[in-house]
Every structure is written in structure tokens, then in C-alpha cells.
Amino acid sequence: MNMAAQGIAIVQAFEQDVLAGLAAPQKTLPCKYLYDEVGSRLFEEICTLQDYYLTRTEADIFAREIQAMAEAIGPQVTLIEPGAGNCEKAEPLLRAMLSPAGYFPLDISPEILLAARQRIQRRTPELPIRPVVGDFTSHSVWRELPEIPGRKVVFFPGSTIGNFTPEQALALLSLFAEQLRPGDGLLLAADLVKDSVVLERAYHDSSHVTEAFNKNLLRRINRELDGSFNLDAFAHRAFYHRLRRRVEMHLVSLESQAVEVCGRQFHFDEGETIHTENSHKYTLAALKELLRSTGFQPQQYWTDHQQHYAIYYAEAV
Ligand code: AVJ
Numbered sequence: 001m002n003m004a005a006q007g008i009a010i011v012q013a014f015e016q017d018v019l020a021g022l023a024a025p026q027k028t029l030p031c032k033y034l035y036d037e038v039g040s041r042l043f044e045e046i047c048t049l050q051d052y053y054l055t056r057t058e059a060d061i062f063a064r065e066i067q068a069m070a071e072a073i074g075p076q077v078t079l080i081e082p083g084a085g086n087c088e089k090a091e092p093l094l095r096a097m098l099s100p101a102g103y104f105p106l107d108i109s110p111e112i113l114l115a116a117r118q119r120i121q122r123r124t125p126e127l128p129i130r131p132v133v134g135d136f137t138s139h140s141v142w143r144e145l146p147e148i149p150g151r152k153v154v155f156f157p158g159s160t161i162g163n164f165t166p167e168q169a170l171a172l173l174s175l176f177a178e179q180l181r182p183g184d185g186l187l188l189a190a191d192l193v194k195d196s197v198v199l200e201r202a203y204h205d206s207s208h209v210t211e212a213f214n215k216n217l218l219r220r221i222n223r224e225l226d227g228s229f230n231l232d233a234f235a236h237r238a239f240y241h242r243l244r245r246r247v248e249m250h251l252v253s254l255e256s257q258a259v260e261v262c263g264r265q266f267h268f269d270e271g272e273t274i275h276t277e278n279s280h281k282y283t284l285a286a287l288k289e290l291l292r293s294t295g296f297q298p299q300q301y302w303t304d305h306q307q308h309y310a311i312y313y314a315e316a317v
Pocket of ligand 1: 160279
């Protein structure tokens with residue numbers, strides 16, 4: 001599929017997913033739709049916040065261990081990055097890697113991908129870069145990648161894996177494994193289980209950027225799907241669910257109200273929520289088990305001194 005056709009397919013999926021999600025008993029919206037242009041910018045802002053420890057903790061681990069990671073990955077490898085966004089994490093890794101063979105960033109936002117390609121291409125003109133626009137959870141996107149002759153490593157940083165339920169995470173890593181041959185690799189980052197106060201502050205930051213990020217989904221529905229959401233009639237909520245080991249993000253209706261989307265009406269009770277995101281937290285043991293059960297042999301991990309965050313290298317078996 002070319003980029004324009006891919007764009008149309010994504011708009012149709014958005015409409016279907018929103019209408020189905022708002023019709024469900026527990027209203028829900030897939031978190032991947034948080035990342036339109038405004039949402040992606042707000043997310044980048046979240047990453048700079050003191051309360052949001054994830055990004056800087058990951059960056060510290062990368063800064064300290066990038067050489068070791070590049071060694072684990074090995075020479076002449078093609079790096080594939082699902083959900084690459086602005087591709088800023090891959091750049092230093094590609095520079096540390098020994099003669100990388102290519103870089104394939106996958107993302108649903110063509111604007112961000114194309115800007116990133118220009119930037120990386122300017123700095124490393126000899127590296128073949130091929131952005132692929134689409135949803136990395138769908139099999140069809142992976143079929144767009146050409147045959148890659150040498151070794152491949154899937155690079156999945158940012159603890160994006162946290163947005164998937166345990167069942168979805170199994171399916172996703174299995175999908176990654178399907179793209180790989182024995183000896184290929186996966187470099188996977190995950191946020192670790194920790195004190196709930198620290199966790200909740202990260203998703204309910206004092207500068208209210210996460211609130212804006214969450215509510216932007218309603219603004220996007222208003223704009224793209226002819227929605228009538230009143231943003232002031234919803235509040236941002238984020239809490240850690242200890243048993244499910246995840247932070248849940250919701251939008252709470254502050255009153256009994258009706259909202260229209262694509263000409264259809266949806267009723268909200270006062271206090272009723274739309275579940276907009278899960279952010280699952282892992283123990284090192286759970287992470288290892290996840291890798292083992294999806295066709296990988298865990299090799300090595302790197303973490304920070306507080307064990308807030310981990311990056312695992314695993315080999316496809
Ligand atoms: C992009 C999945 C890493 O779950 O921490 C940040 C998204 N949501 N603040 C996360 C997010 C609210 C984020 N990830």
C-alpha cells in the first residue's frame with residue numbers, strides 16, 4: 001500500500017475503533033490514537049517532565065550501556081523499529097553499531113517519520129533508511145518490508161510494550177518473532193514495577209501535560225469524526241492497579257451527558273469513564289518469561305541503580 005492509501009485505511013480504522021469502543025459497556029478507546037500530530041508533540045513534552053521518570057531513566061541506561069548493546073546486537077545488522085516516532089533513540093544506537101546494514105522505522109504518523117528520515121539521512125548519508133507507514137500490530141505492515149538478507153534486530157524501546165495487555169504482548173512479541181530468523185535479535189525496554197506513588201505521579205503530572213495528552217483524544221474525535229465532546233465535561237484520571245500491574249488512564253464524565261460521534265449518540269452517566277490507556281509494569285522475572293514464551297532466548301539486560309526500568313536483549317530461537 002502506498003502512503004496515501006495507508007492514510008485512508010488508518011482513518012477508517014479510527015472511525016470503526018471509536019464507534020465500537022464507545023458502544024462497549026466499559027467505554028474504551030485504543031491508546032494508539034493518542035498520537036496524532038498534537039498528541040505526539042504532547043507526548044514529547046511528557047518525556048521531558050520531572051514526574052515522568054521513564055524517558056530520562058531509559059536515556060541514562062542507553063547513555064551508559066550503548067556500547068554493550070551495540071556489541072550484543074553485532075555487526076552488519078538491519079535495525080527495525082516498530083512505533084519509531086521521531087527515531088531519536090535509534091540514532092545513537094545506529095552510530096554505536098558496527099557497520100549497520102539499514103534502518104526500517106515503522107510508524108502510523110508519516111509526517112514525523114519523513115522528518116526523521118531527513119534528519120538521520122543528513123547525518124549518516126550512507127545508511128539505507130526505509131520508513132514504513134502503518135500500524136505495527138497489523139500483519140500487513142510487516143509484509144511491506146522487503147526481504148532483508150543479513151541479520152535483523154527489532155528495536156522496541158520506550159516501554160511501548162506496556163501499552164499491551166499480557167495477552168496482547170504475547171501476540172505482539174510472537175509477531176516480531178515471526179519476522180526473525182534464529183540468531184536475529186530483539187532489544188526491548190520495559191518499565192518495572194515500583195512504588196505506586198512514583199507511578200501515579202508519572203501519569204498525573206503536576207504540569208497537567210498528561211491531562212492535555214489524554215483529552216486531546218476527544219479533540220481529535222471532534223475534528224476527524226465530527227464529534228461533539230465538551231472537553232470541560234471530562235476529567236483526566238490515572239491510577240495504578242496493583243493486581244493487574246498497570247497504570248490505567250481514563251477520561252471521567254463529570255456529568256450525565258450525550259455525545260455525538262459520526263452521527264451516532266453515546267450516553268455517559270456522571271462518573272462513567274472511557275478507558276484510554278494501559279501502561280503495564282513488569283518485574284524482571286515476568287519480562288524474561290514473556291520473552292521465553294514468545295520464541296526468544298533472553299541474553300542480557302541493563303537497568304538503572306533503582307531498578308525502575310530495564311532494557312533486555314534477547315535472541316530469536
Ligand atoms: C509511550 C507507552 C511509554 O505508558 O508510559 C505517557 C505513554 N501515557 N503518559 C507510557 C504515556 C501517558 C507511555 N508509553
